[in-house]
Amino acid sequence: MPSENYVFDIERNDGKGSIRHDRFQVPKKKISTVLEGLTYISENLDGTLAFRHSCRMEICGSCSMSINGKPRMACSTIADSLNSEVIRVSPLPHYEVIKDLVVDIDPFFEKYKSVKPYIIRKDEEEHNKELLQTPEQFKLYEQYSMCIKCGLCLAACPISGSDENYIGPAALAAALRYNLDSRDQGSNVRLDITGGENGTALCHYAGECSEVCPKDVDPSKAIQILRRSGIAHELKQFFRREKDARR
Ligand code: SF4
Ligand code: FES
Incomplete structure (x- = not known):
């Protein structure tokens, strides 16, 4: 039976070389996009998670990150479309990390x-x-x-x-x-x-x-x-x- 939760596996980075992975259970019925999943985590599970976003409609360009191994916009990536209960999120490659999912642009x-x-x-x-x-x-x-x-x-x-x-x-x-x-x-x-x-x-x-x-x-x-x-x-x-x- 499919789980009621997504597992967000997030690469956490303090910007000083220390990297760890945190896993969060996010109820599927509470979110549609990956950005909503991150917001749920930030508001309910761990307020220290750092990520950028603004418009939530693929206009401002600020929510770029790597999602299940591919550079994507978190606000327009529908969690269900990833066909995976585990959603791996990490900072964009080829950029210096400032903290967690926030990179130096x-x-x-x-x-x-x-x-x-x-x-x-x-x-x-x-x-x-x-x-x-x-x-x-x-x-x-x-x-x-x-x-x-x-x-x-x-x-x-x-x-x-x-x-x-x-x-x-x-x-x-x-x-x-x-x-x-x-x-x-x-x-x-x-x-x-x-x-x-x-x-x-x-x-x-x-x-x-x-x-x-x-x-x-x-x-x-x-x-x-x-x-x-x-x-x-x-x-x-x-x-x-x-x-x-x-x-
Ligand atoms: S992927 Fe590159 S070219 Fe396309 S919108 Fe983003 S910055 Fe512009
Ligand atoms: S929040 Fe603006 S592009 Fe995703």
Whole structure:
């Protein structure tokens, strides 16, 4: 007979190298999602359990963690869908742990910022102008603009796990998002960054990033497109230098 409880097996980490596993019985009828299970534990069984969450609807991107061995959002992971009475929860891989399930996401955002994820205009004056865009122009980058910066893709990426300097899938997808934006004039600046030694060249196209992305951003596809644009960009620069040298 199936049990009335889920067993939450949670990796507890004090952030100083001490790791233990705690097991909690959570009544199935009290919860639907894994996040609700963690909240039940926090409110009824152990108030010291640390985890992040906010929106509870897969928008804020803060409840990322490893659930039964896969990076997922706790708020949109239905406990029943895991087909297991034991739910193993641990912090996201490839991030430093601060406490329990809370990881340091600063390096993720530093990488994100490094690709200049904003509209760049050559003329400062133009910042004050309305920049019109057609629905067709918006469609070109819409998919890549859906990123909620949850960091799951970086946790799933084998290259990010072995090379901390790799810019990573979310930041590269953001670079493409702005390069495809008709209002932007900064693609050459970004292609210099994404085509550098820590950029698209490190990707092995394992595709794990796209598999775990909750918003179907498909960072793996973005990296392939970005790499092709990077090659065209480098060739253009090469011929420009040759032309200048002949003058
Ligand atoms: S690309 Fe997807 S998995 Fe990566 S941070 Fe954005 S939403 Fe999350
Ligand atoms: S709580 Fe906001 S994405 Fe899960």
